[in-house]
Amino acid sequence: MTTPDSTPDHAPAAVTPGLDAAWIARTVETALDEDLGPAPGRDVTTQATVPPSATGTADLVAREEGTVAGLVTVTETLRQTARRLGLPEPEVTFHAQDGSAVVPGQVLATLTGSTQVLLVAERTLLNLASRASGVASAAAAFSRELAGTGAQVLDTRKTTPGLRALDKYAVRAGGGTNKRMGLYDVAMVKDNHVVAAGGVGAAIRAVRATFPDVLVQVEADTTAQAMEALDAGADFLLLDNMPTAVLAATVAAVRERQGRDGVAEHVELEATGNLTLDRAREVASTGVDYLSVGALTHSAPILDLALDLRA
Structure with a gap:
């Protein structure tokens, strides 16, 4: 899996100063507990309909124009979800970085790996990134x-x-x-x-x-x-x-x-x-x-x- 220390083509650049890694880990853990119940938790729909062996690819996509933020939480969300399910951690390739202006339909990241992990992590991942991107977009409008x-x-x-x-x-x-x-x-x-x-x-x-x-x-x-x-x-x-x-x-x-x-x-x-x-x-x-x-x-x-x- 790529990390924020990887090359710019594959990972979101950290906004200086960035989010503390320990804070991200604690926040993701709390968010997953809310969604799945106490660790390891469960997703009764996904785990009933998708076999653990299934793999797939998903795109994180912007549906509207704005400024993106919170991509730095994506890898940790997938990592913790995979650990809870006992499944391999998906690979991520980032196509945008926090602070980037984005347009509708733009692919921000491509996630490849366990379909169960992708679907179970989906809402937590989107909650954090969508919230952060909304705040970043408001700040960007004032900055302009x-x-x-x-x-x-x-x-x-x-x-x-x-x-x-x-x-x-x-x-x-x-x-x-x-x-x-x-x-x-x-x-x-x-x-x-x-x-x-x-x-x-x-x-x-x-x-x-x-x-x-x-x-x-x-x-x-x-x-x-x-x-x-x-x-x-x-x-x-x-x-x-x-x-x-x-x-x-x-x-x-x-x-x-x-x-x-x-x-x-x-x-x-x-x-x-x-x-x-x-x-x-x-x-x-x-x-x-x-x-x-x-x-x-x-x-x-x-x-x-x-x-x-x-x-």
């Missing part, structure tokens, strides 16, 4: 819209529980950028934290005293709140649900303060809230560094992929 603006599209923590690594990998495959991976790597001071701590400055000081190694981002709904956060020492401002004119004025006010009075030379600015594709360039024109779009992961429809067994 923002091309030349200097702004990048960011994801959020609004991911499917248990699939965050896949969701964020897919965003990267589509040309987007990951924000924080969780609550542990970046401090995000929101309105409830300000209330709990007794003010923006108090909240920032508390984070810096407790976790001096993390960046501190502060959410602001108005220009005044943004300037207050800047004065309190925020590294990064999240400008939430601001009308375009207010957003532009806030960006200008922050940029005017940069490099003076202890403010960093460049404060990173992120626009968020009701950011649709048709507003993307308008929002980017205000001078923000990022647009964070929760819909990339919480609302992206899957990309329709299919596994077609050759007659």
